[in-house]
Amino acid sequence: MIWITLEHILRVIIAGLCGAMIGYERRSRHKEAGIRTHFIVSVGAALMMVISKYGFTDMGNWENVSLDPSRVAAQIVSGVGFLGAGTIFMNKQRIKGLTTAAGIWATAGVGMAVGAGMYAVGIGVAALILLIQFAMHGHSSPAMSSRSHKLTVHLVNHTDPVENLLEVLEENSVQVQSIQSRTDEATQSNSDIHDHQLQSQIELVLEIKFPAAMKVADVLLIVQAQPDVRRVHLE
Known part of the structure; x- marks a missing residue:
């Protein structure tokens, strides 16, 4: 029993680390949501997935009880969507925060994947997000002077x-x-x-x-x- 509990905690920790890495990239560009926000979103999503899959096992023998773990996952997706919408705003006819909002939503997905035990998928997607973010910013930026x-x-x-x-x-x-x-x-x-x-x-x-x-x-x-x-x- 204790090993199962430790594995659940490990899932949450790994999810948090993945979220923190995505948040670090956002913070390095002075965006609205940084390390703490992405860390908490990923940890929360992983925790809710663990609860969804394993938190109701004691009710398995109850009669006339129907359990659907996917319902919790669906609520995570919609709930984080509202959270991400809070980072989108318009300033001087320009919409800002779309990439950060999408990053928060994707970070929740990373947390859900790790929380469900799909380590390779969650970590791989986090790495893919970071790769695309750094690659696209590096490609679009002009050559910078060597000194600060x-x-x-x-x-x-x-x-x-x-x-x-x-x-x-x-x-x-x-x-x-x-x-x-x-x-x-x-x-x-x-x-x-x-x-x-x-x-x-x-x-x-x-x-x-x-x-x-x-x-x-x-x-x-x-x-x-x-x-x-x-x-x-x-x-």
């Missing part, structure tokens, strides 16, 4: 200023490798020196890479053109 640059940006703390800046950088093929932020103390608005309204600012320190054909001045112009940007420095 430190970009310091001061933003007015309006609605989603950081997200808007990251979106603009992505649109211009600038890769953000790491990001740090802090909120400055309130400072006087630069838009109207006669207006005493105080606004807090966000200081971002980003490590970036940009295409070899792009100059430092080009990156500065792209960032400075954003309405929320107050100061920018690139080194």
